Amino acid sequence: MNPWKTSIIIPCYRAAGTLRKAVQSALTGAPADTELLLVDDGSPDETGALCDQLAAGDPRIRALHRPNGGAGAARNTGLDAARGDWVLFLDADDELLPGLWEALERLPVTDEGMILFGLRRASTGEDVTPAPLAEGRYAGLAALQSRLSALLFDTGLLAAPYPKLFRRSTIGTLRFDQSLKINEDVLFNILFLQKTTAIYCLCGVYYKQNDLEAGSLSRSLRGDLLDAEAVTRPALEALLLQNGLDPAPYLHTSRVRACLNQYGLLTGCRGTIPLGQRRALFARILADSDARAALTDRLRRDPNRLLAIPYRIGVTCRWPGFLAAYTLAKQRFL
Structure with a gap:
């Protein structure tokens, strides 16, 4: 039995130009029991049809459709439908990088509620990781020591919905606050961290954030x-x-x-x-x-x-x- 059975949730809005690449990156090398949930957030273009097309071609993919409500609402729809033991959020214009699934196979499964790893920012080419923390298990935020402020505010690794896996049983009924137009992901992570007792840090870089578009927070x-x-x-x-x-x-x-x-x-x-x-x-x-x-x-x-x-x-x-x-x-x- 695979202890890392994962539901990957991709909110999709006007994503027809990038979604195929995101899907391919998510499923390449992934275990057979991985499920990929494409949540069409009422996109007015051909994104919804593309979700259906991709789902028809791979049994691991499910297409879900909802009225437009924003990324948080789309992630909630994915959480309601998820069946995996773990949840990974991937934006439709981002990519998973090779090596994540192999890295997870090497990990001992204990009580961690979150698996945190590194990301690459396309805008700068910079790799952002939990380093200088050593790879391993950290019991509570206090164990992260002087790196905590950087993880929350500088790199944002603990604040964003990625790059990380969430244990679905720890998420429970927690959902993104759909009344917020910004920081709904930050609030979700903070409330999730109140429910978990340990974090496992991987120092590898397994997520690519394509933050070059004008719609990204730093450019709008x-x-x-x-x-x-x-x-x-x-x-x-x-x-x-x-x-x-x-x-x-x-x-x-x-x-x-x-x-x-x-x-x-x-x-x-x-x-x-x-x-x-x-x-x-x-x-x-x-x-x-x-x-x-x-x-x-x-x-x-x-x-x-x-x-x-x-x-x-x-x-x-x-x-x-x-x-x-x-x-x-x-x-x-x-």
């Missing part, structure tokens, strides 16, 4: 990062306290990073956020003294010193209206 303008962080903060605090950790430094990092990321989107991405909303967002960022200090330091080290002058003035003088007007006017040049 949105104004809800601060609110999303506020929603996940209580769950993160509860998780840290549960593991005997002081939540203060982690919550500080979470809050400041949300401010920096929102600032980066407002100043570097083209989009339709109007002047009033921009001003309100900049005001919230500048009202946070820790975020303001981090921005001041970042702008001081900016190699494009002349181009950074308007931002330095706006941050130093705490002029959200100036920053809002300047970034809106700069839209035409992005």
Whole structure:
């Protein structure tokens, strides 16, 4: 009996150009009892028909169709249908890299609720792994030591729905919060980690994140990062306290990073956020003294010193209206 019987869940929306490659990567070398759930999230193009076509050609594949509800809702549909002992989430424009199934075969199966491994980012070619942690079992977050902050905030390996396997029995009735448009995956992971006692870290790189598209978070303008962080903060605090950790430094990092990321989107991405909303967002960022200090330091080290002058003035003088007007006017040049 295969102890690593896995349900791979792929949310599919406007994915006709990438889905075949994702499916091929997921099933190459996979055990015969692997199941692949393609969840068509009400896609208006030929994605749904492609899901049906792929399912008709391989008994390991099932096509599921639902009204459009977002990636979290599609993952929930997959979880409701999953039969495997483990669950792996794969985005329709990403790929599994060779070696994962062989690595799992070598592992002893004990009580781990999560198997964490590395990913490769297409945008930079960078391999991101749990290293310098040694490969092995870690009982609780405290066992991850000084690497925990990096796994949560820098690499995001613990925050994203990938690259990892979840034990399905530990997931139980936990589902992605469909009311959230962002950070629903972060909240899911935090709540899952509250339910598991151990994590097994693999140092191999078995997931490729194709993050080059304009729709990725770092390349699309949105104004809800601060609110999303506020929603996940209580769950993160509860998780840290549960593991005997002081939540203060982690919550500080979470809050400041949300401010920096929102600032980066407002100043570097083209989009339709109007002047009033921009001003309100900049005001919230500048009202946070820790975020303001981090921005001041970042702008001081900016190699494009002349181009950074308007931002330095706006941050130093705490002029959200100036920053809002300047970034809106700069839209035409992005």
